[in-house]
């Protein structure tokens with residue numbers, strides 16, 4: 188089968204030039220300069236035959252062309268008119284609202300289009316026989332061609348980059364013949380696959396079914412032809428754009444927070460429908476970071492690498508956190524914008540944030556996994572009933588790790604099941620607090636998941652050993668700080684660098 192013969196036949200069936208190239212299996216950039224590609228493939232470009240019409244030189248201005256130009260196989264999907272309509276539709280939508288450099292097109296095509304590909308496949312088999320395979324499409328399938336041809340053109344015109352994680356432009360297309368064709372397809376399906384039709388009461392006709400089951404190796408041309416023409420008939424109308432719907436990208440923002448208050452919960456604290464605490468870390472951060480990215484702050488998910496109790500501060504470099512922001516209207520964050528947000532959060536006096544940055548979604552695994560393996564670094568202010576002796580101080584210098592058994596603390600039993608868990612304590616280092624001989628400042632490094640308050644006082648032996656059992660005296664914890672988090676993520680950024 189010569190390329191020229193194939194193209195001549197396609198032209199006689201009313202197939203457009205782009206689709207002719209599809210049947211020549213053109214790839215990528217070959218669609219850019221159609222004439223050049225034809226030349227390369229030894230196909231004459233000067234004739235444009237249409238159902239036995241006279242030759243029309245291709246150089247003729249479009250105005251002179253007849254209405255017959257709607258391609259029988261793509262229904263105008265690859266025509267310039269359609270590109271213009273599509274572009275106009277996108278620009279007339281909410282598109283300008285989104286400040287995103289990356290876009291992705293999701294085009295929903297009518298089934299009639301797929302049926303037309305099949306009709307053409309049958310037609311080519313009849314015309315060229317064994318040269319056309321029955322299970323591998325003779326063309327670059329429409330869906331793939333949309334990616335190869337339409338996506339780059341639309342992206343270029345919109346001056347955007349193509350990215351699967353970008354702003355999603357959902358485009359719905361239909362055709363006048365769609366309903367009629369689907370009705371025919373239901374009938375055809377019963378006849379083509381009688382076994383399936385027998386035990387399936389209602390067969391769901393879907394695009395997936397069409398793609399999988401409808402090829403010449405599975406459906407006979409004679410059966411198909413009872414319902415549809417081979418080759419496909421010419422049409423009066425091209426595809427119709429029914430809707431354009433935009434969905435902003437999912438943006439992930441990461442940073443570290445320091446919790447400076449002993450009266451602040453991690454997330455909104457609600458009990459029996461009543462708020463117990465006015466604000467939370469989550470709300471403060473989202474309040475100041477959210478509006479830049481979305482109009483709908485309720486949809487933001489806040490996550491962090493662990494958390495601390497309401498009365499525990501988190502100091503040092505802070506705790507890594509991330510926000511997942513769906514349907515964002517903006518995808519970037521400059522350092523000066525980030526710095527403004529950091530300063531705004533600071534004004535709460537309860538939380539401060541740093542290293543704020545947009546990160547790739549995949550990076551959130553840092554926060555989501557490995558929590559159990561991490562080390563925790565605490566500083567506890569503890570008090571004894573008696574002055575701290577040298578003996579007590581010595582017993583609380585434990586540089587080597589040891590294991591404890593810890594029952595679920597009574598205070599969390601309402602939300603955690605009762606278990607006894609082994610936990611490793613990596614080190615304990617105590618010093619007397621300046622100016623108070625009853626008080627100790629104790630640095631403790633533990634395995635994640637250790638309850639520190641109970642590790643200190645022992646909770647009536649429910650944690651064993653405990654610092655209390657080690658020194659043989661009651662010891663109480665007055666205040667606790669997290670001083671470091673064992674996670675070197677997100678990377679440090681100095682957002683203040685460009686700020687004035």
Ligand SMILES: [Zn+2]
Nearest residue numbers: 203206258261
């Ligand atoms: Zn076409």
